[in-house]
Amino acid sequence: MNQNKKYLGYLALVCAAIFLSHLDVIYVNIMEARNFITAREMLQNGNWIHTTMNLEPRYEKPPLPTWLTAVSASVFGLDSLFGLRLPAVLSVICIIFTSFYLGLKFLKTSKQAFYSALILASSFYIIFSGRNGQWDIFAHAFMLLAIYQLVLVFQSDKNLLKNWILAGVFLGLSFMSKGPVSHFALLLPFLIAYGIVYRYPGFAKKWRGWVSLLIFFIVIGFSWGLYIYLTDGSSADAIADKETAAWADRNVRPFYYYWSFFTQSGIWTFFAFIAILFPYMRTRVTDKRAYTFFFLWTAIAVVLLSLIPEKKSRYLLPVLIPLAFTTSFYIEFLVVKGKKIIKLDRWLANFGFGLIGLIGIAFPIAGYVYFKDQLSGFYLPFILVSISLFALGIYIFNTLIKQQYEKAFYSMVLFLSAIMLFGFPMAQLFYDNDQFNNxxxxxxxxxxxxxxxxxxxxxxxxxxxxxxxxxxxxxxxxxxxxxxxxxxxxxxxxxxxxxxxxxxxxxxxxxxxxxxxxxxxxxxxxxxxxxxxxxx
Missing domain, CATH: 3.40.190 (D-Maltodextrin-Binding Protein; domain 2)
Incomplete structure (x- = not known):
């Protein structure tokens, strides 16, 4: 078995632990409810094209994620939250694996591509979005597939018509998932950053490919919307007017609202912050061109999103994809340099990894003190997650003493996996409404x-x-x-x-x-x- 297959196998195990475990623990949120109601009415009333929510026209969002949800629900049943959320889970797993292959096209080693995929898989908002039946994750999954196809044609001297067509198909499917959201937040920053760093050699010679891409994108992406306007234009116009008015006034935030975007990476927050310090990192990375590309992709995405008046935390989801690559450069630097890093870098590494290690060591006692009166029925998950986090905390400090930063990095991934695999059922400890009546x-x-x-x-x-x-x-x-x-x-x-x-x-x-x-x-x-x- 070659090394890349081993990496893919490890990624599969991590994804199974993080995304497939305990999918039915968290209650249904408002975004999921809309999607699930529409899927239910597809199955019960046959409303697959003229989509409805509570039997009223539901044209605010394209139907592809809901179609996929309805198909899954037809297999697992409408009462299965696992089945309803499975399409979103498969979408986020697709993002993780596509990011690995994308990394192979830009990074010098497959190991760093593996690092970036693991960082992405264990980033907070990727986990949150991937375990929820929302629209965003579908749009970004199809978009990243499209970007990968574009990279193949950009990096080749040949006119790879099949890849151009596939890019157009995935662009269309992304549009059918949530309109132009991912085109603006993920594709456009990628194209700008790629153009700045790598240029577009032979662009004029590939016009047939661009035409093919546009044709497939337009046919797939706009077919449903056009059909709705031709068959139920009055409802579509009323919904469009309502959405336009709401968009101008809803969740309006200042320009700098997204400046703390790196915190959405969860346990990687500290390392992500270090990684986006461009002057500091430029002196440490071995592949300055690739680092500059992913840094620009991240920064441009944040700037473009900041220009939109309506702002929500979940809109930062596409930023986490290039941010994971950017963060991997700092991890790769620590691993390669090892004991040769200067005192400042050693201190930073010890702080970043040590903070998680300290949380692991403290969890058994702190968790028991906080939850001691509520643990009845939850002793097994508490014991399992306590043992896991405590052992990993001790191990992380051991690796830091020996300056084995690669082992510390993998321990961080295992730390998050243990929380999701063993500790996630404990989320129900916060369900304390004694007036609950379903x-x-x-x-x-x-x-x-x-x-x-x-x-x-x-x-x-x-x-x-x-x-x-x-x-x-x-x-x-x-x-x-x-x-x-x-x-x-x-x-x-x-x-x-x-x-x-x-x-x-x-x-x-x-x-x-x-x-x-x-x-x-x-x-x-x-x-x-x-x-x-x-x-x-």
Whole structure:
């Protein structure tokens, strides 16, 4: 077995530990709920093209991630969070493996490509996004595949038509995942950085390839949107106007909001910060050209994202891809130089690795003190993660004494893997809402089996997902004018209005917050009143 196959095998094991373990532990968030509801309505109502959420047109995002989610759900079932999240997991694993092959095209050694892939796999926001059924990870996975194909044609003197076509296909699939988001945040910074560092030799001679790429990109990327406008233009226009208005006012942040972007790499934050200190790193890297390219790719991506008024932490996801490569140059420097590094670098390495080692050593005691009254039912994961982190903490300090920085690096990856594999179930220790009452119970009540469901005002997508079926929206209370019994979901103030106009047979408060009211993560929108009303 050659070395690259060994690296791929190790990557597979790391990805399995980090991304495939305990996928059903974390509750469904708002982005997932929208995707999952749409997938459910695809399977139950056949709404594969004219996508819906709660039976209303859902054209805000292209449907490819939802199609993939629906296919997975058809295999594993709509009740399986593992099955619903699996397509996103496969997308992030695709990103990890593609990054390794991309590294082979730029870096001097396959070992450094391996380092960068491991850094990417164990970066905080990559893990968060890859374990959630959101749209972003799909778009960036297809885009990185497209970028890899572009690198193949850029680095070849031949006109590789097959690779041009594949690049166009993946660009189209990325657009079908989340519109032009990844084209702006991942592709454009790559093209600018590549042009600055490597230029585009023979660009004019490859015009047939560019034409092929554009044709496949346009046909695949715009086909669904064009069809929707031709068949349901009024709904598409209304949604587009709503999204445009919201985009201008929603989550507007200052230009410098993303300047702490390197913290999204989690356990690699310190090393990532050192790696983006360009003057410092330029004197230490052996391949200055490659380092400059990945540094520029990272920096340009941050600048471009900073120009957009609407800013969210998850928009930094594509930045972590070139940042992982950039960070790998510092790791490679420490490994190659070893005991020959100067005192400053040794101090920095000891601090970066030692901080994680210290956390590992302290965890068993600190964790027990913090969770001691809540550990019932969680002793096994606590013991396993405590032993793992403590042993790795001791080992990290041992490697630092011997200045074996490669072993310290691998220990960091194992540290994160141990947390995900053994400790992740302990996330449920934070679920402390004693008022939790899942809306999924409604239909299970025999008295509610045949009730039509309605809602007035707003209802969170998470509530509709947990409900398990659509609820029809009403704008005014007099829309329930026919004689009969109805089930209506409303907030507290509207509940009083209904009580004044209808005979309320029963009222139930549902709360799907997993944390209690006193915590920051509690959201009032995840509560609703269920009224059974009778109209004669």
């Amino acid at each position: 809306i999924s119970k409604v239909r299970k009540n025999p008295a509610h089996e045949k009730l039509p469901f309605y809602y007035m005002g707003e209802i969170a997508p998470e509530l509709i997902w947990e409900l398990g079926e659509p609820a029809k929206k009403i704008e005014t209370i007099d829309q329930l004018s026919q004689n009969g019994t109805y089930g209506v979901f409303v907030n507290d103030s509207l509940a009083e209005v209904f009580a004044q106009n209808y005979a309320v047979k029963s009222k139930t408060k549902f709360d799907i917050n997993y944390v209690n009211k006193n915590k920051k993560g509690y959201k009032e929108r995840l509560t609703t009143n269920f009224l059974v009303i009778e109209h004669n």
